[in-house]
Amino acid sequence: MAKKPTGSKAAKSGRPVARKKTVKPKEYKAGPEELTDFYRQMLLMRRFEEKAGQMYGMGLIGGFCHLYIGQEAVVTGIQSALKKGDSVITSYRDHAHMLACGIDAKLIMAELTGRSGGISKGKGGSMHMFSVDHGFYGGHGIVGAQVPIGAGLGFAHKYRGTDHVSVVYFGDGAANQGQVYETFNMAELWGLPVIFVIENNQYAMGTAVKRASSEVELHRRGESFKIPGEAVDGMNVLAVREAADRAVKWCRSGKGPILLEMNTYRYRGHSMSDPAKYRSKEEVQKMRAEHDPIDQVKQRLLDASVMTEEEMKAIDKQVKATIAEAAKFAETSPEPEPSELYTDILVAE
Numbered sequence: 001m002a003k004k005p006t007g008s009k010a011a012k013s014g015r016p017v018a019r020k021k022t023v024k025p026k027e028y029k030a031g032p033e034e035l036t037d038f039y040r041q042m043l044l045m046r047r048f049e050e051k052a053g054q055m056y057g058m059g060l061i062g063g064f065c066h067l068y069i070g071q072e073a074v075v076t077g078i079q080s081a082l083k084k085g086d087s088v089i090t091s092y093r094d095h096a097h098m099l100a101c102g103i104d105a106k107l108i109m110a111e112l113t114g115r116s117g118g119i120s121k122g123k124g125g126s127m128h129m130f131s132v133d134h135g136f137y138g139g140h141g142i143v144g145a146q147v148p149i150g151a152g153l154g155f156a157h158k159y160r161g162t163d164h165v166s167v168v169y170f171g172d173g174a175a176n177q178g179q180v181y182e183t184f185n186m187a188e189l190w191g192l193p194v195i196f197v198i199e200n201n202q203y204a205m206g207t208a209v210k211r212a213s214s215e216v217e218l219h220r221r222g223e224s225f226k227i228p229g230e231a232v233d234g235m236n237v238l239a240v241r242e243a244a245d246r247a248v249k250w251c252r253s254g255k256g257p258i259l260l261e262m263n264t265y266r267y268r269g270h271s272m273s274d275p276a277k278y279r280s281k282e283e284v285q286k287m288r289a290e291h292d293p294i295d296q297v298k299q300r301l302l303d304a305s306v307m308t309e310e311e312m313k314a315i316d317k318q319v320k321a322t323i324a325e326a327a328k329f330a331e332t333s334p335e336p337e338p339s340e341l342y343t344d345i346l347v348a349e
Contacts, residue, residue: 028077028241032306038080038237039297040315042072045096046294047316047323048105052095052112052126055327056272061112064141065126068096070235070267073293074199075100077240078167078260081248085162087135087153089146090169092127093199094139097169101134105322109330117333121340144170144177147196151183154192154257165193165251173204175218184225184257193251195244196222196259199234201266206278219261227257234262235291265291 030038049067056065068075071093079088079100090097098108103119111118111129120129127141137153140146150168157164174180175198187194198218202209209216219229228250233239240262247258265287269276276284301307 026242027236027238028245030238030241032301032304034080035297035301035304036306038076039294039301039312040319041076041100042237042294042297043316043319044105044322045072045076045099047319048099048108048326049095051323051327052109053268053272055109055113055330060331061126062114063125063127064092065112065272066093066270067268067272068093068266070287070293071199071201071264072096073237073240073296074197074234074262074264075169076293077237078195078197078244080241081244082165082167085135085164087137087150087157087164087166088169089137089150089153089166090139091143091146091171091174092139092141093171094127094129098129098131098134098136098139101131101136103131103134103136105326106329109323109326110333113330113333114335115330115333116336116340117329121344122336123340123344144174144180146170147174147177147180148183148186150196151187151192151194154187154194155190157193158191163193163252165195165248167195167197169197169199171204172198172200172202172209172218173207173212175200175221176204176213181221181225184222184227187257188222188225188227191254191256193254194257195247195251196227196257198259198261199264200261201264203266203270203278205270206274206276208278217261219259222257222259227259229259229261231261231263234264235293235296237293237297 046069049069052065053067055061075097088097088101095108107119111120111124112126114122114125116122119131124130124139127139129139138146147168147170150166154166157166200218204212219231222229230243232243243260247260250258267284267288298312
């Protein structure tokens with residue numbers, strides 16, 4: 001008779017317990033100006049998403065709306081390591097990614113409200129924004145659909161002989177999609193300069209990672225394709241930037257793809273229609289109190305005497321004014337003309 005597995009988890013599942021490592025994260029050495037800029041960028045994202053949530057509740061934003069609150073350190077840290085010509089593609093939780101690409105908050109907010117002044121002329125909405133000029137290739141509503149497209153962008157960079165990289169963001173839920181693994185295989189076979197970023201916010205819609213994934217260390221998902229991976233504290237913008245620098249260097253030097261698992265957390269529900277009853281208020285409050293990405297940078301600035309509380313309040317006031325201006329622009333911009341239904345559909349040479 002086979003020996004029964006021991007241990008509580010092994011007894012329940014019959015599988016070995018996932019390996020856990022305790023490693024102190026390496027941190028990027030940011031100067032005072034750069035650290036202040038990280039703070040300002042993340043605060044802009046936070047205030048933008050808070051306002052978007054309010055406008056959705058007022059009926060000014062229709063359809064789905066997925067907020068990024070809590071995850072700001074991920075895109076801020078990664079985007080700061082990129083250069084002009086690199087490409088970025090992500091899922092439907094895309095507002096902050098566009099802000100990180102340098103797109104005007106007014107154009108993003110107007111897109112959320114479906115106005116002609118939006119970055120996609122009001123046709124993309126919350127989930128499908130796009131701007132080639134900024135190297136941003138969407139906003140994609142189908143889970144995992146952006147991953148093979150991101151590999152295609154990486155192929156284009158290599159084909160053209162540049163040292164540009166493609167950054168592909170997707171969530172822990174998308175990490176279980178078949179097309180993701182087909183893409184891993186192709187990316188490694190062809191040596192594509194792709195940085196796969198798993199934004200592991202712990203819940204795929206309403207399902208915890210440990211309930212949906214047999215391997216919960218998602219940075220190991222590329223191992224069978226010989227793609228190196230790294231787990232990163234996605235709540236610490238300096239840890240994110242440090243990992244992003246290494247990943248960018250790896251890709252630009254022609255070593256092929258790399259995978260970064262950003263362990264982060266979203267404070268709101270999956271979308272505005274999600275009451276998030278699958279987790280306790282205490283869990284969310286604990287994360288906010290102990291790991292908030294903006295508060296971490298704020299405390300660093302205070303401890304280093306780079307800024308005072310009053311100076312930080314002034315930045316917050318400026319950011320709120322920017323968001324208020326964006327909201328006003330979004331509310332007052334005209335809706336697209338009916339004729340726009342027939343444009344941007346097919347281009348015939």
